[in-house]
Amino acid sequence: MSKAREVALTTLEKVLKQGAYSNLQLNQTLTKTSLSDADKRLVTNLVYGVLQHKLTLEYWLTPxxxxxxxxxxxxxxLLMTLYQYQYLARVPDFAATNEAIEIAKRRGNPGIRKFVTGVLHAILRQGVQDIAAIQDPVQRLSIQASLPTWxxxxxxxAYGEATTTAICATINEPAHQSLRVNTAVTTVAAVVAELTAAGLEVTPSPIVPNALILTRGNVATTVAFQAGRITIQDESAMLAVDSMPLKPTDQVLDACAAPGGKTVQIAxxxxxxxxxxxxxxxxKIKLIERNATRMQVADRVTAQQLDARQVxxxxxxxxxxxxxxxAPCSGFGLLRRKPEIRYDKTRADSERLHEIQTAILDQVAAKVKPGGYLTYSTCTIxxxxxxxxxxxxxxxxxxxELVPTTTTQAVKAERExxxxxxxxxxxxxxxFFISTMRKRG
Structure with missing residues (x-):
C-alpha cells in the first residue's frame, strides 16, 4: 500500500502547494497510475480526507x-497518517505508521525518518486533544468542521446555530454523483434500463424529475454517456434551468456558460x-461546443468568447x-467536491465577487425583452x-421585479x-442559490 500512500502524498502536495484543484488533480493522477482499484480508492480517501479535515488534523498535530x-x-x-489513525478504522495504526516511516526514509534523510517516527509514536502513546474542550464556540465549530472562523x-x-451545525456535519461527507437524462433524445425509464443492464445502480432524484443518483458503477465509460443520453451534473445545478419558464422557441443567453452543463440543459x-x-x-468555448455535440444539441447552441460584462x-x-x-462565485456550496477552496478564500474575496456579479447583471439587464426573465444563480451559500x-x-x-423561483418538483415550496x-x-x-427576475412590460 506504500505506493498508494506515496501517490496520495504527491497529489496532496500539488493541491496544497501548487493550488491544483483536488478533483482534477486526482483524476489526472489516477488515470496515469497502474494502481489496483482498492489502492485507487485508498488514494481518493486519503486525498479528500486530509483536505476535508485539515484544520482538525493540524489542531491535533500541533502539540x-x-x-x-x-x-x-x-x-x-504526518497529517495523512494522523487522518488514518482518527478516521480509517479498517487501517491498523501500525500499518499506517510503518508506511509513513518507509516514505520518510525514501524521500528524506535519517533525521527526517527519526523525526517522523518520534512524532507518530508520541501521538499513538498520548492520544490527541479533545475538540470539545475548546471554550470559544466559533473556534470549536471551526476546528470540528475544518472551516475558517470567518x-x-x-x-x-445567515442561518443560525442549528442550521450552521447541520451544514458543518454534512460538508465533509462524500459527495454522491448524479446524472441528468437528456429527455430530448430518450426517457428516464429507458436510461434506467440501459444502465442497469450495464451493471450500474441508480435511484431517482427526489428533487429533479429527469435526474438519477448513481449508487454503483462508472458512468463516464458507458455508451449512454458517450452518446449523450445522459450527462454528469449535480441535482442542485440542474434546478437553475429547471426553474426557468422556457418555451420551445425562446432565444436564451447563458452569460457565464462554461463548461456548458446548463447550456445543453437549456438547449x-x-x-x-x-x-x-x-x-x-x-x-472553455471548446468545452461548451464539445458538450453540445455529445448531447446532440449543437445545432441549438452558439458558443462565443466574450466577457459577460461586454455584452x-x-x-x-x-x-x-x-x-x-x-455567476462566478466563491463556490462554498461545493465543499464536498472541492474541499480545498475553504482554505484559500477570504471574506474580501466574497465581497469582490459580489461586485463582479452585480456588474454582470447590470450589463445583461438591457438584453432581456420586456416580459422576459433574468435568472441569477450561484453555487455558494x-x-x-x-x-x-x-x-x-x-x-x-x-x-x-423579483418573482418566486419555482421548480418542477416544488422544491422547498413552503419557504418564505x-x-x-x-x-x-x-x-x-x-x-446552490437561484433567483428569478421578470422584466416589466
Missing part, C-alpha cells in the same frame, strides 16, 4: 511538533430556439427572451453573493423567500 520548522511534505505526511461567523449570521428545452453561450476563455458591444437591447447568469447581489441589482433596475437556497445538508446535494 507534537511544537515550534519546530517542518518541511511541507513531511507535515503533509466562514463559520458568516454562516451563523434540450428549446427545440425551435437558440442558446448563445458566453465564456471569457477560448479553451453591449455584441448584442442588441431586448434580444433575448431569457438570460441565465450562473453566502448571502453576500446571493440575496445581497439580487437586492443590489433590483435597487438599480426598477424595471425588474422568493429566492431559493439549497443548503448542503438538505438533500445531500451541492449548496
Amino acid at each position: 507534537f511538533i511544537a515550534q519546530k520548522k517542518v518541511t511541507p511534505w513531511v507535515k503533509t505526511l 466562514l463559520i461567523e458568516d454562516l451563523l449570521a 434540450e428545452c428549446v427545440p425551435d430556439g437558440q442558446v448563445t453561450a458566453l465564456d471569457i476563455h477560448a479553451h 453591449n458591444e455584441v448584442f442588441a437591447d431586448g434580444q433575448f427572451d431569457q438570460i441565465l447568469v450562473d 453566502l448571502p453576500t453573493e446571493n440575496d445581497a447581489t439580487v437586492q443590489a441589482f433590483l435597487a438599480q433596475h426598477p424595471e425588474f 423567500t422568493a429566492t431559493l437556497t439549497i443548503l448542503p445538508n438538505e438533500f445531500n446535494s451541492d449548496g
